[in-house]
Amino acid sequence: MSYRSSFSDRLQKIEETEVCVAAVDMHIHLVDFLQQTEGLPALLAEMGKTNVERAVIFGNPIKKKWLSSEPHRPAYYLDDDAVCYYYSATDEIVASEYLKLSPEEAHQFAPTLCGFNPTDLCAIEYVDQMYSKYPFWKGIGELFLRHDDLTALTVSEPARVTHPALRDIFAFCSEKNIPVCLHQNSTSVTHLHQFEYLHEMEQVLRDFPQTTFVWAHCGASTRVTGKNYAGMIDGMLHSWKNLYVDFSWVVFDDIITKNYRPKAAWLKLTEKYPDRIMIGSDLCGHFDVFGPTMARYNTFLESLPARTADMVARENANRLWFSG
Numbered sequence: 001m002s003y004r005s006s007f008s009d010r011l012q013k014i015e016e017t018e019v020c021v022a023a024v025d026m027h028i029h030l031v032d033f034l035q036q037t038e039g040l041p042a043l044l045a046e047m048g049k050t051n052v053e054r055a056v057i058f059g060n061p062i063k064k065k066w067l068s069s070e071p072h073r074p075a076y077y078l079d080d081d082a083v084c085y086y087y088s089a090t091d092e093i094v095a096s097e098y099l100k101l102s103p104e105e106a107h108q109f110a111p112t113l114c115g116f117n118p119t120d121l122c123a124i125e126y127v128d129q130m131y132s133k134y135p136f137w138k139g140i141g142e143l144f145l146r147h148d149d150l151t152a153l154t155v156s157e158p159a160r161v162t163h164p165a166l167r168d169i170f171a172f173c174s175e176k177n178i179p180v181c182l183h184q185n186s187t188s189v190t191h192l193h194q195f196e197y198l199h200e201m202e203q204v205l206r207d208f209p210q211t212t213f214v215w216a217h218c219g220a221s222t223r224v225t226g227k228n229y230a231g232m233i234d235g236m237l238h239s240w241k242n243l244y245v246d247f248s249w250v251v252f253d254d255i256i257t258k259n260y261r262p263k264a265a266w267l268k269l270t271e272k273y274p275d276r277i278m279i280g281s282d283l284c285g286h287f288d289v290f291g292p293t294m295a296r297y298n299t300f301l302e303s304l305p306a307r308t309a310d311m312v313a314r315e316n317a318n319r320l321w322f323s324g
Contacts, residue, residue: 014260017291018051020298021309024317025055027142027181027216027248027280030094033064033077035087037285040097044105046290053314056110056321057098058142058181059090060284061118062154076284077150078222084154088115088126095134110138110321112181118143118159124168131176138321140173141181141214146197148189148221160184162200170208179212179244179320186219192226195219198236205240212320214244214278220251229255230265237273244320247312248280252297262300274308278317 025047031037040057047055062084064074074080091113098111113130116123131137143166144150145159161184173180186195197219205213218233226232229251236243247256256266270277281293301309 014292014296016295016298017049019294019313020301021051021313023050023052023279023294023297023313024321025052025280025294026214026278026317026321027246027282028055028057029060029142029282029284030057030097031060031090032075032285033060033062033084034066034073034075035060035063035090035093035285037093037097038287040101040105040109043287043290044108046287047108050291050294052290052294054108054110054318054322056112056138056181056280056317057094058112059094059114061086061090061114061116061142061144062150063087063090077153082153084150086115086117086154086156091115091130091134098136106136111136112139112141113137114141114143117156117165118145118169119157119163119165121165123165124172127169127172131172137178139178139180140169141179142216143180143182145182146185146188146200147183148185148224160197160200161204166204167207170204170211173212174208174210179214181214181216181246183216183221184219185221185224186229186232187224187226189223192224195226195232198232201236201243202240205243209242212242212244213240214246214320216246217249217251217282218245218247218255220249220255222250224250225255230263230269234269234272237269237276244276244278244316246278246280247297247300248282252279252300257300260296260299262303267300267303270304270312271308274311275316277312278320279312 064084065082067082070080094111116126145161
C-alpha cells in the first residue's frame, strides 16, 4: 500500500474537520503530479469551512509520465514505475489561478515559484524571468532535492541542496528577502542509524546566512527516519537561526505523533522553538480531505500553551510568507 493510500485510510478515522485555532496552511500544492488542479476557488471554499485563514501555495516542479504500457492513469509519483520530469508550466498554472482572484481573495494566498530543474546551472535565468513577469511571488519552493523514490524516478542527475545550480537561487532569495522551502532528505532509506545528508543542509545554512530556509517535513520522507529525530532537529534549530521547519506529511504522521497523539519530545521541542515551526496539509491539487488533513493537528495544538499554538498554527507563517 502506498503512503497516499494509507494516509487516506487514516483520515477516515478523523471526525474533526476544523482546526481548533485560526491557522495558515504553510504547505499545499495547487496541482498534483499530473499537473491537474481543482483550482483556488475550490481551495478557498474548503479553507472557509476549516478555520484556515491563508495558505502558501506551491506548484509541483515535476510531472509524472503516463506510459503506454500502463493501463491506469497514474495520480501519484509512486503509482507505477514511469519516470517523472521537470515541468516549468506548473508556475504558469499557479500564476493563472492566482490572477483570477479578487484582491481580497489574493490576500489569502502566498504563491511561490518552483518550476525549474535544480541541477541546471541556467535555472537562475528562469527564476529572474518569472519573477519579472509576475512580481507577486512570495518565495521559492517546494524544491524537490534528495527525495528517495522520487529522485530515483526523475529524469535528471540527482538533485541535492548543495548542487552548484542552487547557489544563485539561494543568493536570489537573500537579495529579494524571500524564503525558500525545500525537500532534502536528512538521510537515505538504508542509513537510518545516521543522518548522512545532514552535512549538506549545514553547508548551505552556513554559506547563506541571510537566506531563510524552510526544511519541508524536517527532512523526513517515505521510509526516511532515524534515531532521536527530535534531537537532530533540536540541534539544527539551535545551530542555524536561518532555519525553519514544517511539521507536514510523514514527519507528523509517523515520527512526531503516534495515532496522532504527540510525543513528549516533540512538544518540548516545539515549546523551545515556537517561532521556527509551521504546519501544512501537503495536499496536491485536490482538496476534498482538506478539513480532516488540517484538523489532524488539533491534538498536537491543544497540547501546547495557547501562545505557542497560535505561533505554530499561523503567526510564524504569516510573518515569513505574508509580511513582505
